[in-house]
Structures are given as C-alpha cells and as structure tokens.
Amino acid sequence: MTNNPAGTLPNAQTPHPAHNFTMRFTSTPRGARLARRLCSERLHAWGIPYGTEAHDTVTLLVAELAANAVRYGRVPGRDFHVRLTAAHAGTVRVEVTDTRGERQPEPIGRHADPDRPDGRGLLLVAALASRWGWNPRPGGAPGKSVWAEYQHGGGNRDGMGASRP
Template sequence: MTSNPTSSIATARPAQNPHPTHHFEMRFSSTPRGARLARRLCGERLHAWGIPYGTEAHDTVTLLAAELTANAVRHGRVPGRDFHVRLTTAPDATVRIEVTDTRGERHPEPATLHPGPDRTDGRGLLLVAALASRWGWHLRTCGSPGKSVWAEYGQA
C-alpha cells in the first residue's frame, strides 16, 4: 500500500466550493460502457453550462473525465459496485471532476517514467497531470470503503 504522493499532486483534500455555479453527479456501472456514458454525459453537461463542444476547455475536461472514469473501471472496480462521478463549475470558471470508486486499497500513483512505445497503457495519469490545473486523491470520508480521484481545470 502506498500513501498519497506529495511530489506532483496536491495531498490535502481541497475544499470544494460550497456554492458551485453548476453541479452534476451520477452513479455508473463499473464497466467500460459505464465509463463511456459518464464521459458523454459530462460532455453534454459542459455544453449545456456554456462550455461548448470543440473548445479547449470542453475537450480537456472531457478527456479528464474519460481518463478518471476509465481508471475507476480498470483499477477501482469491485464486482457489483458502481462508481460515482461529480462534475461542478465554480464562479471563477474552474471545472472540477471527481470520480469515486469503492476500492480503497489501490491508490493512484503518478507515473515517474513514460511507458515504452510498445505499451498501450500507463499514460492516463500522465495525461491528467499534464492537462489539469491540479489533481489528487483522498480516501472516502463517509466511512465507506474507497477513494475519490479529482482533477480541476481552470479556464481563467
């Protein structure tokens, strides 16, 4: 078991804005289909909130959603348990995506080395670190098993 790394991601759970401008949350099945649906619904919500399709902000946040939900399915899956997605925007135009799974013993670790060109995996958190303004993770605080991985994208 590893602890929450301190070198490249925020370690403390940042306080969420108590009054988000927009808020969307939903549970999805821990399957590739659930991850695809979560990504699509996040993209639709962003567009409805005034972050239109094809803009840098929309594409970036949608990619962050895709990576975090895919990781929840691949690394955080517990059979019979769903994952939870929360998407919010703040008055300062920061968009936050948070994905919660029920597997608390597997913690995300930032990649220290780039995977070789022959590998088809191992780039998800590299993308998250490169695209997000900041990101991190924390254990679920409600006493339930699992963890939440979050990323923020600032448009300002």
C-alpha cells in the same frame, strides 16, 4: 500544476459552485463512455460549448478518470460515481469515486514503458489539469476519490469562460 498522488493537498471543493452534476455509473466500459458523454452534454448546457479547449479538456479528464475507475477501481457489483462541478470563477472540477481503496494512483514520476499499451492516463491528467489528487472516501467508506480541476479563462456574463453571441 500540482501532482499529488499522495493526497497531501486538501480536498478543496470549488467554494461556490454555479453548476453541479452527480451520477452513479456501472463499473463497465459502457458506464465510462456514458459518464464521458453525459458530462460532455452538461458542460455544453452550462455554457462551455462543444469544440472549445475547456470543453474538450474537461471531457478528456472525465474519460480518463472514469476509465481508470472501471479498469483499476472496479469491484464486481459496485458502481463508480462522477461529480462534475463548475464554479463562476472558471474552475471545473471532476471527481470520480470507486470502491477499491487498496488500488491507489501510482506516482507520476515513474516513466511508462513505451511498449505497454496502458499506464499513461494519469500522466495525461497531470498534464491537462490545473490540479489533481486523490483521497480516501469520506466516512470510512471503502474506496477512493480521484479528482482533477481545470481552470479556464472567463469572458461571459456567467463567468463560465464560453463566449456567447
């Protein structure tokens, strides 16, 4: 597992994606819920069925990153973007882009205050993801992209890790 809030890892895209879903959402709690729901449905359609460890973990990663984009990356009138990519090798990548580049993810090494109701989202991402990190938006655009990758086992014909009857 790699914790990389400093962004020193390369922004490694999955080499040959088998599936790709990209959508823009309003920077509201409703937009974050819709992102989670649509990504959950995409995973199921791609052969990572509801209720499996891979499905539930990736859906939780989407939920945390989208919620962070709304809470910490929101600029009024600007949307956030979600890209979900699944590769034949069993890697699913979640990438959430917002327009607030000056609000960067805090280092994971800091312990969250147990009395605070927030501040644990990236701890959860770091615990669940195979790798995660962030980088500035390409082309000098304002904002940042926070990404997480989840590696799950293969086992079916398309390599997505879901068993088929």
